[in-house]
Amino acid sequence: MQYTANTLENHWMPFTANRAFKADPRLMVKGEGVYYWDQNGGKILDGSSGMFCSAAGHCRPEIAEAVYKQLQVNDFAPPFTNGHPGSFELAQKVCRLTPDGMDHVFFTNSGSEAVDTALKIAMAYHRARGEGQRTRFVSRERAYHGVNIGGTSLGGMVKNRETFSGVMPGVVHMRHTWLEENRYSKGQPEVGAYLADDLQRIAETYGGTTIAACFVEPIAGSTGCLVPPKGYLERLREICDAHGILLVFDEVICGFGRTGKAFAAQSFNVMPDIITMAKALTNGAIPMAAVAVQDEIYETIVGAAPENAIELFHGYTYSGHPTACAAGLAALEIYEKENLFERAAELSPYFLDRIFSLQDMDEITDIRGYGLIAGIDLAPGDAPGQRGTQLQKDLFWNGLHVKFTADTGIIAPPFIAEKQHIDQMVDILRNIIGGK
């Protein structure tokens, strides 16, 4: 097929400058390992694991075979009041990875649905405990929690909010954690734990007993990798405990090894009450996400319902879809067999050193990173985002895929990447950012 703007017209692409893309399309037609191929046959190194999904690299045959087999045996099972074995098996596997005491999992199909599910679980939990007055939520500036109504309201990135203002009332935002004095911090910045006191101030302003939950990404990913300052998450945990507020970690990007452990909760040693996860759950092969909750949350909600009654009036037609479960099981098996989370942890110092070697470049104004994720801020051009958009295209046509948010590139290689791939990414970044 010859791709022209005309043949591309019917698909309204998400989060994309449709007119610009259709005039100059960048199509990925094949993936294998740490590479993509474009429509002209060009080989492109994947610097962002697709969109933080493909931790084990692209087109893993184990996942393809598991999905194909599943489709031949049981392609769909009604998830309400019926079930199929794969979802129970996958839930058990996920719970082996989640922190202790977090042994119940609700399946959804996207990170956005996981976030909205977590909001509803928080409300249902408080109501079951006789605290139904807790209807307020706290999140953070620069947060990304997906695009459904709940997640849009929690989100703190202006472009994602301004068209849809006022969608869900009762959300209050803490300050984001980017600080001038922390520029070029590798790992957790030293300064900024005090920013968690915003939650205390919000509790004092609105009443702690009106707040259901506080949502944060342990590392704010989509906004450009804001690593939590030392002591920040611990302080949030303390304040939540003091006011009976649930702490939700949105680990849609962090989960499944990106920080060197299964979840960022374990890397930072701070235990939330709820974790949302998606992306690498199936290595990106089939859409799937999940919400893991502390046992007490599950038991409280389930225990409050009459015997034989539905306990939570919530769920999706495709919750725990058989093919998604098959893909998830195969992906988790690869992670385990190949010790990919440990591999991510081992590769991290080299990755961060190499990425931070770009800090001498005048075009770059800040670099941050932790585990196998890093954010590179570029000095903006004439308008915000203009430089990042152009650079994303230039990098692509020079063999490197990087996810950009405005003028920030987010580098997050697959865990199977070798040091030579990291070197290649950094070389391309230096050359193209430097205009060579």
Ligand SMILES: Cc1ncc(COP(=O)(O)O)c(C=O)c1O
């Ligand atoms: C932290 C976080 N939450 C939620 C989402 C939304 O996930 P999805 O795009 O699968 O709906 C994302 C997506 O990047 C995310 O990074």
